[in-house]
Amino acid sequence: MDFTFPKEYELFRRMVREFAENEVRPLAKKVDAEHRVPFETIKKAAKLGLMGVPFPRKYGGSGAGETGYCILMEELGKVCTSTATVIGAHTGIGAMAIYLDGTEEQKEKYLKPLASGEKIAAFALTEAQAGSDAAAIKTRAVRDGDYYVLNGSKCFITNGDIADIITVMAVTDPSLGARGGVTAFIVEKGFPGFSIGTLENKMGIRGSSTAELIFEDCRVPKENVLGQFGAGFITFMKTLDIGRASLAAACLGGAQAAMEGAMRWAAVRSQFGVPIAQKQSVHFAIADMATEIEALRSLVYRTAWLIDTGQPHVKEAAMCKVYGSEVASRCINRALQIFGGMGYSREFWVERAFRDARIAEIFEGTSEIQRIVIASNLFREMGLRISP
Amino acid sequence: MRIIVPIRQILDPRGFTVSPRHERIFINREEYIINPNDKNALEVALSLKDAGEAEVIVIAGGQARLDDALREAMAMGADAAYLLTDEVLAKTDAAGVAEALARGIEKIGDFDLIVVGQETLDTADAQLGPWLAEYLGVAQVGGVRQASISDGVLRVRRNWGAGYAEVEVALPALLTVASGANKPRYPHGGRIMAAYREWQVITWNSEDLGLTAADLAPLTQGRGRAFPPERTLGERLTGSPQDVAAELVQQLRLRRII
Numbered sequence: 001m002d003f004t005f006p007k008e009y010e011l012f013r014r015m016v017r018e019f020a021e022n023e024v025r026p027l028a029k030k031v032d033a034e035h036r037v038p039f040e041t042i043k044k045a046a047k048l049g050l051m052g053v054p055f056p057r058k059y060g061g062s063g064a065g066e067t068g069y070c071i072l073m074e075e076l077g078k079v080c081t082s083t084a085t086v087i088g089a090h091t092g093i094g095a096m097a098i099y100l101d102g103t104e105e106q107k108e109k110y111l112k113p114l115a116s117g118e119k120i121a122a123f124a125l126t127e128a129q130a131g132s133d134a135a136a137i138k139t140r141a142v143r144d145g146d147y148y149v150l151n152g153s154k155c156f157i158t159n160g161d162i163a164d165i166i167t168v169m170a171v172t173d174p175s176l177g178a179r180g181g182v183t184a185f186i187v188e189k190g191f192p193g194f195s196i197g198t199l200e201n202k203m204g205i206r207g208s209s210t211a212e213l214i215f216e217d218c219r220v221p222k223e224n225v226l227g228q229f230g231a232g233f234i235t236f237m238k239t240l241d242i243g244r245a246s247l248a249a250a251c252l253g254g255a256q257a258a259m260e261g262a263m264r265w266a267a268v269r270s271q272f273g274v275p276i277a278q279k280q281s282v283h284f285a286i287a288d289m290a291t292e293i294e295a296l297r298s299l300v301y302r303t304a305w306l307i308d309t310g311q312p313h314v315k316e317a318a319m320c321k322v323y324g325s326e327v328a329s330r331c332i333n334r335a336l337q338i339f340g341g342m343g344y345s346r347e348f349w350v351e352r353a354f355r356d357a358r359i360a361e362i363f364e365g366t367s368e369i370q371r372i373v374i375a376s377n378l379f380r381e382m383g384l385r386i387s388p
Numbered sequence: 389m390r391i392i393v394p395i396r397q398i399l400d401p402r403g404f405t406v407s408p409r410h411e412r413i414f415i416n417r418e419e420y421i422i423n424p425n426d427k428n429a430l431e432v433a434l435s436l437k438d439a440g441e442a443e444v445i446v447i448a449g450g451q452a453r454l455d456d457a458l459r460e461a462m463a464m465g466a467d468a469a470y471l472l473t474d475e476v477l478a479k480t481d482a483a484g485v486a487e488a489l490a491r492g493i494e495k496i497g498d499f500d501l502i503v504v505g506q507e508t509l510d511t512a513d514a515q516l517g518p519w520l521a522e523y524l525g526v527a528q529v530g531g532v533r534q535a536s537i538s539d540g541v542l543r544v545r546r547n548w549g550a551g552y553a554e555v556e557v558a559l560p561a562l563l564t565v566a567s568g569a570n571k572p573r574y575p576h577g578g579r580i581m582a583a584y585r586e587w588q589v590i591t592w593n594s595e596d597l598g599l600t601a602a603d604l605a606p607l608t609q610g611r612g613r614a615f616p617p618e619r620t621l622g623e624r625l626t627g628s629p630q631d632v633a634a635e636l637v638q639q640l641r642l643r644r645i646i
Contacts, residue, residue, distance in 0.1 A: 008584035011460055015575050049577030062577035063585075072577075 005067075012068055016075040019048065028080035031207030032352050037162055038207055041083055046117025051091060055099050059107055060115035066242065066307040070249035070300055077253025077328075081356035082207025084250040089158035089208070090114070092243040093364070094121025097167040097184060100242075101227030101235045110165050110186055122163035124154040124187075124213055125236055131156075132369050134169075135178035135233065139215060141170035141185065146222050148172075148185065150215040153197060156363070160211030161196045164189050167239075168215075169232045176230065184232035186224040193218030204355035243364055244317040245303045248324025251360050252296050255328045258335035258353055259289040265339055282338060289331045296320075296327045315377035322370035325360035332357045389442040389537070391433045391501045393466065394489050394520070396423040396448065397457045398510040408615040422457045425505030427464075427572035429565040432535050433503045434465045434573065440537060443467050445496060449488040451478045459583040463575030470496065474593035481606035486519030488604065491597040493524065501542065502562040506530065509567075517564035528562045529555060533569040 005013070023044050031038045045051055054069040055061025062068060069091065076084035095114040098106055098121075113119040130136040139152025150170050160166070166187045173181035187194060197212030227235040263286060266277035276282050303320050306313040332353045336343035343350040361367045379386050403417035422430075433444045446461040448454040449472035458469035472488045480488070493499060502524070507514035521528035531547035542557045547566055557563075575583075594604060623639075625632045640646045 006584070007456060007459075008581050011456070011463065011575065011584075012577060012580045015463075015577070015580060019574055047576075048574050049579075053577055057578050057582065063581045064577060068577070068581070 009064075009067060009071060012064060013071045013075065015048070016050070016072050019045070019050070020075045020079045024076060024083050025079040028082070028207070029349065029352065031080070031082055032356075033206075035201075035206045037086055037209055038080075038083055042086065042117065042120070045087065049116075051087065051117030052095065052111075052115025053091060055095070055111065055115045059099070060112045066245060066304040067301065069246050070304045073246045073249035074253040074256075074300075077250030078257035079253075080207065081250065081254060081353070082205045084253070085158060085205045085208040085359075086162075088243070088246060088250060089123060090121045090163075092246045093123035093239050094159065094163065094165070094167055096242055097123060097226060097235055097239040098165075098186065100238055101184070102186075105223070106186060106226065114165060119164035120159055120162050122157050122159040122166045123236075123239065124157045124160070124166050124168045126154060126156050127152070128155055132366055134236070135182070137169060137171060137182065139168070139170040140174075141172050141183060141220070143172075143222070144219075147219045148183075148222060148225070150185065150187070150193070150218040150220055152215050154213040154215075155197075156200065157211050157213050158208055158363070160213050161199060161209050166213065167226060167236075168213075169236050170215075172230060172232075178233045180230040182232040183229050184226035184235045185220050186226050187215075187218065187220055191218055191220060203358060204352070205359055206355075240364060241314050241317045242307055244321035244370070245300060245307060245313070247360060247364055248296065248320035249300050249304075251324035251328035251357070252293065252300055254353060254357055255289065255293050255296065255331035258328075258332040258350070259286060259293060261350065262286065262289075262335035262338040265342070269340075276338070285334045285338060289334055292327045293331065296324055299323060315374055315381075318365075318370040318373040318377075321360075321365060322367045322374070325357075325367060328357045328360060389436075389440070389500045390498060391436060391442050391444045391503060392493055392496070392499050393426070393430050393433045393444060393446050393461070393503050394448065394516060395426050395430070395446050395454070395457050395461050396505070396508055396516070397421065397451075397454050398423050398508055401509065406615070408618050411613070411615045420453055420456065422460055423505055423508045423510075424572075425507055425509065425565065425567040427505075428567060428569045429503045429505040429563075430461055430464060430466065431570045431572040432532065432563065432565050433501075435570075436501075436535060436537060437465065445470065445499075447472070447489060447492050447496070449473065449477055449485045449492065450480070455589055458589050459587075460575055460580075462583040462587055462589075463579040464573055465576070465579070469587075469589045471589050471591045472593070472597060473591060474595075476594045476599075476601045476604050479606070480604040481608045482513050482515050483519060483607045484604040486516050487523065488594065488597055488599060489516070490520055490523035491599060492592060493520070495592070495597065500559045502526070502560075503532075503535075504562065504564050506564040506566055514564075517562060521562040524560075524562070526560045526562050527557060528564065529557055530564045532563040532565045535563060 027038050049062040052061035053064045053072050057063040098111045114121045127137050141148040141150050168185045168187050172183040193216045195214045197214045200210040266282050269276050300320050303316040336350050339350050342348055397420045400419040400421045403419050404415045406413050436442050437444050444466045445468045446458055446466040447470040452473050462469050472492050504517040529544050532544050534545040536543050544555050545552050625635050
């Protein structure tokens with residue numbers, strides 16, 4: 001057993017950290033305040049291969065696997081959750097679905113420009129009546145010659161309005177339901193019948209956009225069926241499993257940054273004549289944060305290793321997601337308490353981090369769904385049948 | 389066109405603290421980075437490569453850990469890397485490294501341009517450029533900020549007093565690049581992976597370079613370390629502005645400053 005990162009990952013982390021510090025951090029407050037996507041950062045990230053980190057070099061990616069991708073997310077998560085969200089939705093789920101189940105032609109046509117960052121991806125599953133109950137989607141796809149005609153709408157789609165290429169799940173046979181009746185499609189923003197609906201005005205991650213997508217007789221060529229016809233649910237679930245580990249990596253970064261920020265503050269903030277860092281209550285808070293962060297780090301990178309080595313990882317990815325999002329929220333909350341009134345001020349990053357953290361417990365599968373995934377996998381592993 | 393860039397490595401200054409009071413350097417994290425000024429030099433070379441046909445080769449001499457610096461340079465865009473290292477080379481000083489690098493460059497073959505960082509951040513060692521120019525017998529331009537090539541002529545912008553001078557240089561030549569001359573590019577994510585997983589660093593030892601331990605015996609010897617005294621606060625003058633000004637002038641006169 002060897003827990004050290006190979007040297008390429010150490011250098012990769014150093015590069016990403018410098019990029020995050022120099023290029024991402026200076027914009028973090030601004031994009032949140034102005035409620036806009038940091039396109040200038042995306043352009044710079046693309047030049048460095050950071051829009052396709054997990055994908056092989058032959059598809060224009062960095063070939064750094066899930067481990068490298070988690071490093072990117074961790075470092076971005078330290079400075080700007082919005083930027084991590086934009087790149088995460090693009091790479092971790094939007095483009096990932098094409099990488100996992102696309103044909104060679106689809107990878108050539110769609111994955112390459114996505115991995116190089118020339119184009120932006122989104123992943124469209126959620127609908128008004130189908131969130132946690134993903135199998136309840138209503139968007140329909142009906143065959144018409146060489147095309148499928150899509151009708152319906154998706155909501156809460158990260159990058160929805162800025163994406164050039166969107167992976168969409170639609171019902172192709174209502175009688176079969178999730179098992180066999182749902183198909184994934186690759187939709188280009190220019191396809192006739194596709195349009196953007198309302199944009200969400202969110203509590204946090206305001207430097208990322210969240211849109212409603214509308215399909216009105218949207219014509220999608222039949223070669224844009226992603227993965228096996230009727231197996232769209234499997235494609236999407238596989239994609240989400242992988243996305244969960246990297247999402248947790250961003251949470252890890254957020255938690256770490258909150259702890260370090262609180263420590264720096266505690267070392268200079270004096271009350272009762274001494275720095276509050278001397279107070280045992282602060283020690284305890286920091287020790288608890290550090291311990292949870294370290295546990296999360298082990299979980300995230302072990303899961304990344306499982307993914308990179310092609311081993312089963314569904315349960316672990318769900319654990320990453322639920323634990324990661326909750327550790328981030330707890331750590332940022334504790335950090336805010338150490339910052340006191342300063343932490344509540346809009347002038348300071350802690351307030352933004354607090355708002356940004358909350359979404360991680362909700363999107364890409366709520367904490368409740370993750371717990372169901374974990375428990376049902378455990379029952380299966382133990383050979384216990386719990387459904388009749 | 390072939391451009392050669394020597395690379396040096398320093399202890400990451402973010403990883404240690406200097407305590408003049410304890411007369412000690414506390415190393416919190418022992419990590420080495422490319423000498424920042426050498427990254428400026430590499431950036432000059434890579435921008436020439438971007439602008440036209442050029443091959444950029446990086447070379448380093450000394451300790452085996454320079455391997456990481458060379459791979460980072462390749463990830464930034466260098467095409468090939470040479471590492472000169474063994475027990476003797478690891479123990480030589482700046483002059484020995486310069487001689488080894490000169491031999492290494494000769495062994496690589498023809499070159500058009502050598503681009504060197506003017507100095508190192510750690511010991512402010514600014515010898516490498518002049519040493520190499522002397523060993524290799526090429527013209528040297530110092531304080532370089534930018535370089536461009538058009539119609540086979542190298543044009544260089546260099547520091548000149550409070551401003552700049554534009555000079556044309558005949559090739560082959562050696563440029564020493566001023567620190568902070570540019571903002572070096574980041575290494576590319578995919579190239580980082582390839583630099584460790586696919587690409588090779590060619591390694592030569594002192595024997596390959598035709599150098600013996602005697603050739604590489606250090607010319608300098610470290611005798612000890614001294615720390616500058618801690619700065620003490622000056623004397624604070626108080627009173628009305630007129631009184632303070634008068635007192636200040638008197639004090640400056642007493643100390644023969646004015």
